[in-house]
Amino acid sequence: MVALPANKLEIRGLDVSYGQKRVLRDVDLDVPANQIFGIIGPANSGKTSFLRALNRMDEMTSGMQVSGQVLLDGADVRSWRNVYALRARIGVVFPLPVGLPMTIRQNVTFAPRMRGQKNKARLDELVERCLRRAALWEEVKDRLDSLGSMLSGGQQQRLTIARALSQEPDILLLDEFSIAVDPVTTMRIEDVLKELKQEMTIVLVTNLVQQARRLADRTAFFLNGECVEVGKTESLFHGDHRDPRTVDYVEGRFG
Amino acid sequence: MNAEFDRLDRAWYIDRIAKGLIFLCGISAIIFILSIFVFIFAQAFGFITEDLDVGEFLTDPTWRPTSESNPVYGTLALIAGTASVTGLAMLISVPISLGAAIYISEFATGRTKEVLKVVIEMLAAIPSVVWGFIGLTIMNPLIIQIFDVPMGLNVLNAGIILGLMAAPIMTTIAEDALKAVPDSYREAAEAMGATRWQIIRRVVLPSARNGLTAAVLLGVGRGFGETMAVLMASGHSVNLPTSPFDSVRALTATIAAELGETAHGSPHFGALFTIGVMLLLITFAINLTADLIIRGGWKQRGHN
Numbered sequence: 001m002v003a004l005p006a007n008k009l010e011i012r013g014l015d016v017s018y019g020q021k022r023v024l025r026d027v028d029l030d031v032p033a034n035q036i037f038g039i040i041g042p043a044n045s046g047k048t049s050f051l052r053a054l055n056r057m058d059e060m061t062s063g064m065q066v067s068g069q070v071l072l073d074g075a076d077v078r079s080w081r082n083v084y085a086l087r088a089r090i091g092v093v094f095p096l097p098v099g100l101p102m103t104i105r106q107n108v109t110f111a112p113r114m115r116g117q118k119n120k121a122r123l124d125e126l127v128e129r130c131l132r133r134a135a136l137w138e139e140v141k142d143r144l145d146s147l148g149s150m151l152s153g154g155q156q157q158r159l160t161i162a163r164a165l166s167q168e169p170d171i172l173l174l175d176e177f178s179i180a181v182d183p184v185t186t187m188r189i190e191d192v193l194k195e196l197k198q199e200m201t202i203v204l205v206t207n208l209v210q211q212a213r214r215l216a217d218r219t220a221f222f223l224n225g226e227c228v229e230v231g232k233t234e235s236l237f238h239g240d241h242r243d244p245r246t247v248d249y250v251e252g253r254f255g
Numbered sequence: 256m257n258a259e260f261d262r263l264d265r266a267w268y269i270d271r272i273a274k275g276l277i278f279l280c281g282i283s284a285i286i287f288i289l290s291i292f293v294f295i296f297a298q299a300f301g302f303i304t305e306d307l308d309v310g311e312f313l314t315d316p317t318w319r320p321t322s323e324s325n326p327v328y329g330t331l332a333l334i335a336g337t338a339s340v341t342g343l344a345m346l347i348s349v350p351i352s353l354g355a356a357i358y359i360s361e362f363a364t365g366r367t368k369e370v371l372k373v374v375i376e377m378l379a380a381i382p383s384v385v386w387g388f389i390g391l392t393i394m395n396p397l398i399i400q401i402f403d404v405p406m407g408l409n410v411l412n413a414g415i416i417l418g419l420m421a422a423p424i425m426t427t428i429a430e431d432a433l434k435a436v437p438d439s440y441r442e443a444a445e446a447m448g449a450t451r452w453q454i455i456r457r458v459v460l461p462s463a464r465n466g467l468t469a470a471v472l473l474g475v476g477r478g479f480g481e482t483m484a485v486l487m488a489s490g491h492s493v494n495l496p497t498s499p500f501d502s503v504r505a506l507t508a509t510i511a512a513e514l515g516e517t518a519h520g521s522p523h524f525g526a527l528f529t530i531g532v533m534l535l536l537i538t539f540a541i542n543l544t545a546d547l548i549i550r551g552g553w554k555q556r557g558h559n
Binding site: 083088101102110 | 364439440442443444445446447448449450453457458461462
């Protein structure tokens with residue numbers, strides 16, 4: 001067995017711009033495997049653009065240009081000829097839950113069906129497994145064939161997590177998942193993430209500083225397109241040699 | 256003090272008058288459509304109550320209204336003419352317009368998209384007599400040459416012309432339906448590694464199903480109602496078509512061609528108006544269905 005590098009993702013000199021506007025400049029950071037990597041920062045700091053660059057979502061966003069390197073298991077994601085296979089290895093959860101206009105079951109099995117899985121027993125098993133891991137199974141097991149859009153906001157967000165898990169991704173990207181979710185559900189999802197990191201690497205963009213503190217093993221602080229600081233989460237909150245901007249942000253003086 | 260509050264000034268009267276006029280304009284469409292119904296039914300009434308034999312009218316392929324001794328008012332051949340031309344037109348225009356709508360909505364960007372939309376709207380504005388002219392002067396010799404048939408004015412010609420005529424409006428409505436699918440759906444599917452085609456086939460098209468059905472139905476309605484182009488391109492001879500190269504006569508074209516030469520109030524006159532009633536009912540039903548489907552779609556989307 002070939003030993004994988006300890007870092008799941010290595011970002012080198014990443015730049016993102018929309019036309020003339022540069023939203024992310026020269027970001028270097030490593031995301032270790034089987035950890036939760038938090039990214040904090042105020043609005044417009046480039047957090048979402050960073051996520052989009054990781055699974056090459058930029059290629060469908062008109063005007064978004066990315067340069068620099070994103071190494072996944074040591075290989076540049078841009079060298080993958082099959083971008084669709086790359087994206088299948090990277091699950092994404094968006095800020096607002098996007099229930100596709102279909103039933104709960106169809107939402108979870110969307111990607112496997114798309115890849116040609118037709119075996120009903122295996123799909124059923126997959127639905128239960130993904131919904132259980134997303135802590136939604138008990139609430140929906142009796143109505144799998146009703147529309148996903150009939151669920152509450154928090155349930156829908158867990159449904160999108162279940163859907164993201166359906167392809168057994170190596171990496172799960174979450175973009176401010178708790179914006180439309182009540183606090184109780186947020187805590188349940190946070191527990192889910194702590195479980196999931198044993199099997200995958202999680203990159204969590206959040207505007208809640210305390211959420212990063214609760215969950216993340218390492219955290220990066222983005223501000224105005226710059227990665228100001230990156231390190232062990234505790235050192236971002238208590239370290240002695242922190243950037244003054246980091247201190248101001250984590251202590252709630254702006255943002 | 257009181258007097259001042261009670262006095263109705265100029266602004267008050269103008270407001271009342273403006274309200275009344277705007278209300279009249281608003282309901283004018285309803286007034287017009289009711290008047291049209293009443294007028295056409297009234298003209299057809301005498302024929303329907305006295306001369307009409309429903310069985311003959313609907314199932315006899317003989318349309319011989321001018322015979323002095325034995326006039327026959329069978330519209331089966333005319334119905335077949337309209338249906339065959341419309342059917343062929345849909346076979347041609349549905350794939351083209353769905354393809355065009357998908358291209359404009361999902362692939363084209365920036366200038367290409369804008370130019371295409373304007374051009375398609377221009378296409379929709381071409382008068383039908385111009386399309387008929389194209390059928391007569393371009394398609395006719397072309398069909399004779401390519402298929403080696405004696406006559407190029409037939410179902411094929413009229414179907415192609417009508418298909419091209421219906422395509423722009425179908426494209427526009429279908430594109431509206433696709434545009435109404437939220438981008439977040441596309442993005443979610445994209446993030447799961449769906450290809451462009453998978454996104455279109457598994458997410459966009461199913462979500463837009465109602466609007467797309469309505470677009471097709473409106474195209475069908477357009478086909479049933481079209482007169483001039485079909486009159487010019489179909490050959491205008493009463494025939495039960497057995498191949499695309501047979502000439503046919505459409506319901507609409509029959510009215511247009513014969514109404515001017517019939518005596519007001521004669522059975523022939525009444526028969527033409529009865530065809531009018533039939534057309535009105537068919538197109539009304541098609542449009543109503545399309546409308547209900549579109550509204551049903553809105554209701555469904557409301558859940559999201």
